[in-house]
Amino acid sequence: LAKTTQPISMDSYEGQEVNITCSHNNIATNDYITWYQQFPSQGPRFIIQGYKTKVTNEVASLFIPADRKSSTLSLPRVSLSDTAVYYCLVGDGNTPLVFGKGTRLSVIA
Amino acid sequence: GAGVSQSPSNKVTEKGKDVELRCDPISGHTALYWYRQSLGQGLEFLIYFQGNSAPDKSGLPSDRFSAERTGGSVSTLTIQRTQQEDSAVYLCASSLEGRGFDTQYFGPGTRLTVL
Numbered sequence: 001l002a003k004t005t006q007p008i009s010m011d012s013y014e015g016q017e018v019n020i021t022c023s024h025n026n027i028a029t030n031d032y033i034t035w036y037q038q039f040p041s042q043g044p045r046f047i048i049q050g051y052k053t054k055v056t057n058e059v060a061s062l063f064i065p066a067d068r069k070s071s072t073l074s075l076p077r078v079s080l081s082d083t084a085v086y087y088c089l090v091g092d093g094n095t096p097l098v099f100g101k102g103t104r105l106s107v108i109a
Numbered sequence: 110g111a112g113v114s115q116s117p118s119n120k121v122t123e124k125g126k127d128v129e130l131r132c133d134p135i136s137g138h139t140a141l142y143w144y145r146q147s148l149g150q151g152l153e154f155l156i157y158f159q160g161n162s163a164p165d166k167s168g169l170p171s172d173r174f175s176a177e178r179t180g181g182s183v184s185t186l187t188i189q190r191t192q193q194e195d196s197a198v199y200l201c202a203s204s205l206e207g208r209g210f211d212t213q214y215f216g217p218g219t220r221l222t223v224l
Contacts, residue, residue, distance in 0.1 A: 034212075036213075042215075042217065042218075043200050043216055044152070044200075044213075046213070046214065049210060057193025090210075098154050099144065099154070100152075101150065101151030
């Protein structure tokens with residue numbers, strides 16, 4: 001399993017764009033990069049997944065450089081409701097994803 | 110369709126007692142995971158079931174913990190002789206095939222308090 005490293009916490013004001021970077025230096029060729037979001041008192045939920053370049057959905061964007069040794073989750077114009085823990089995971093098709101401690105994002109009014 | 114359900118939502122028990130936590134995965138999902146999350150901490154992987162394969166028990170913290178999955182569907186996590194450090198939220202998740210890029214769908218969790 002590729003190990004991931006991400007900041008423990010981040011603070012942001014409402015309306016700002018938030019970028020959370022995750023390092024995964026040992027990512028394997030077959031690994032995908034997946035991000036989950038967890039609100040207090042709830043289980044995590046899937047946000048976005050990518051393999052290379054850029055992926056965008058209605059919630060976030062995921063930027064992956066050519067070497068794939070890192071990835072950046074971008075949340076546009078955050079609101080108070082985006083306060084949550086964000087997990088970065090990498091995995092291939094043969095092993096289950098394992099969650100780390102994630103990044104605790106606090107959005108301030 | 111229905112999501113992952115877990116029961117009970119809350120469980121308070123006395124030290125030394127056994128507890129059973131139940132998980133009903135999404136119908137058709139062949140993979141099932143159990144995690145533990147202590148207050149303010151990340152998710153700790155416990156055990157993983159995939160189809161008829163032998164479960165991956167590598168995350169179980171001690172032999173007091175065990176889990177089974179009957180008929181490839183419902184799963185029960187059993188903690189014997191509970192200790193205060195077992196207090197946590199126990200989360201169950203299921204995915205379609207259990208591969209690394211399959212989305213995991215989580216249940217609401219069971220909050221276990223050991224007095």
